[in-house]
Amino acid sequence: MINPLRGMKDLTFEESQRFEHIVNMASTIAKRYGYGYIETPILEETALFKRSVGESSDIVGKEMYQFIDKGDNDVCMRPEGTAGVVRAFISAKLDRQPVKQKFFYYGPMFRYEKPQKGRLREFHQFGCESFGEASVYEDFTMITMISQIFDALGIGYELKINSLGCVECMPPYRQNLVSFLSEINNELCEDCNRRIVTNPIRVLDCKNEKCQFHLVTSPKLLNNLCECCDSDFIELNKLLTKAGIKYTIDTNLVRGLDYYNKTAFEFVSNEIGAQSAIAGGGRYDKLVEFLDGKPTPAIGFALGIERIMELVKMPEIKREGYYMGAMVPEAIPALMTLAARKRLTDKVTVEFSSKGFKSHMKGVDKAYPQYAVLIGEDELKNGTLWVKNLETNEERTIAIDEF
RNA sequence: GUGGACGUAGUUCAGUUGGUAGAGCACCAGUUUGUGGCACUGGGUGUCGCGGGUUCGAGCCCCGUCGUCCACCCCA
Numbered sequence: 397m398i399n400p401l402r403g404m405k406d407l408t409f410e411e412s413q414r415f416e417h418i419v420n421m422a423s424t425i426a427k428r429y430g431y432g433y434i435e436t437p438i439l440e441e442t443a444l445f446k447r448s449v450g451e452s453s454d455i456v457g458k459e460m461y462q463f464i465d466k467g468d469n470d471v472c473m474r475p476e477g478t479a480g481v482v483r484a485f486i487s488a489k490l491d492r493q494p495v496k497q498k499f500f501y502y503g504p505m506f507r508y509e510k511p512q513k514g515r516l517r518e519f520h521q522f523g524c525e526s527f528g529e530a531s532v533y534e535d536f537t538m539i540t541m542i543s544q545i546f547d548a549l550g551i552g553y554e555l556k557i558n559s560l561g562c563v564e565c566m567p568p569y570r571q572n573l574v575s576f577l578s579e580i581n582n583e584l585c586e587d588c589n590r591r592i593v594t595n596p597i598r599v600l601d602c603k604n605e606k607c608q609f610h611l612v613t614s615p616k617l618l619n620n621l622c623e624c625c626d627s628d629f630i631e632l633n634k635l636l637t638k639a640g641i642k643y644t645i646d647t648n649l650v651r652g653l654d655y656y657n658k659t660a661f662e663f664v665s666n667e668i669g670a671q672s673a674i675a676g677g678g679r680y681d682k683l684v685e686f687l688d689g690k691p692t693p694a695i696g697f698a699l700g701i702e703r704i705m706e707l708v709k710m711p712e713i714k715r716e717g718y719y720m721g722a723m724v725p726e727a728i729p730a731l732m733t734l735a736a737r738k739r740l741t742d743k744v745t746v747e748f749s750s751k752g753f754k755s756h757m758k759g760v761d762k763a764y765p766q767y768a769v770l771i772g773e774d775e776l777k778n779g780t781l782w783v784k785n786l787e788t789n790e791e792r793t794i795a796i797d798e799f
Numbered sequence: 800g801u802g803g804a805c806g807u808a809g810u811u812c813a814g815u816u817g818g819u820a821g822a823g824c825a826c827c828a829g830u831u832u833g834u835g836g837c838a839c840u841g842g843g844u845g846u847c848g849c850g851g852g853u854u855c856g857a858g859c860c861c862c863g864u865c866g867u868c869c870a871c872c873c874c875a
């Protein structure tokens with residue numbers, strides 16, 4: 397027996413319905429905010445992810461499904477969605493038009509990780525990317541939209557926000573932090589010492605208590621923002637408060653991908669294990685030009701579909717369509733004709749084997765239709781159908797033509 | 800990549816100091832050619848993850864391997 401690869405899952409029945417429901421709900425809401433569907437390739441040049449996500453990140457460093465294809469190209473299964481959408485945006489030369497563009501997407505992402513709860517090798521994200529809008533109102537709008545999606549899905553969440561600064565204020569702060577960390581590096585754990593070199597901001601959210609003790613006096617980015625970043629962050633706080641969206645400022649919130657700047661946010665749930673981030677995103681104003689486009693401010697987010705699947709409250713299922721069956725084999729051809737016609741407008745389940753009444757009714761329970769339609773000896777003889785409405789339990793025998 | 804737990808029926812699980820596998824649910828058939836969900840009766844559907852070893856004998860003990868789960872790391 398061949399099973400799916402490690403960390404990859406088949407979705408059927410309730411699970412696939414949940415998946416569909418999430419995508420439908422998120423798409424519907426995103427469209428209301430002006431987002432249009434974009435589909436981009438799953439396979440991209442490896443260089444795209446190295447340049448956008450960043451070589452220092454774990455994603456690029458050790459988690460990519462990367463290989464050389466038959467044409468000698470260095471290619472990679474996308475580990476996240478933003479890079480591909482930005483690439484598509486630039487490929488279509490949309491960066492040369494002064495028009496704001498908003499896209500949503502959903503689909504599989506691949507990371508070669510060790511699977512655990514909420515962490516798969518093939519997982520699915522729904523995401524949005526907004527290009528050309530630098531206003532902090534857009535940051536606020538996006539966060540509002542995500543809250544709305546989670547509300548519509550019946551999911552509880554906590555929102556964390558932070559500002560990562562910009563090219564003006566981040567580099568000096570970073571240098572500042574590195575020198576602070578270097579002075580106390582003897583007190584810090586092994587991981588943190590590694591992070592001082594690879595990604596010093598990450599040291600700030602180390603879970604080691606001893607590290608946290610020594611980090612109390614560390615320089616904080618929020619106190620070192622430039623005027624623009626500072627006022628935008630204050631404005632974002634005001635807007636969220638005014639809109640009644642609960643949030644906390646998490647100065648240690650660092651997004652894992654190199655391209656983020658200014659607003660960073662994360663939605664977390666405490667009900668799904670250690671992998672608690674259910675959505676994350678932020679601004680990436682420099683990424684478009686970094687991938688050879690014209691400077692274009694942008695902001696985006698992605699939510700992990702599998703991570704929220706078990707949190708979603710599903711709407712009640714309703715009876716739908718028809719179950720059709722015959723109690724004598726000779727009636728089956730007539731059934732097929734009726735079914736074909738009904739299927740132009742309704743859901744129809746046809747049982748091809750003729751069997752007893754009771755047996756058919758069991759089939760009816762499984763198919764959960766609104767109507768059961770049966771043909772037995774009498775009906776066949778008289779050219780009629782037996783129809784039962786399973787909601788009202790009303791039964792009728794009608795002429796075939798009336799159906 | 801590191802650490803820990805666990806792999807028995809479709810599923811959830813039981814299985815004694817080692818003696819050739821069992822229960823609930825699900826499923827199928829029947830009671831019942833004409834009223835389903837309920838009830839009753841019958842049916843086990845299995846490479847005990849895989850491979851080796853110890854033993855007269857392994858689901859159980861040992862080694863290896865694959866896989867799942869959980870945590871770290873990291874992230875959606």
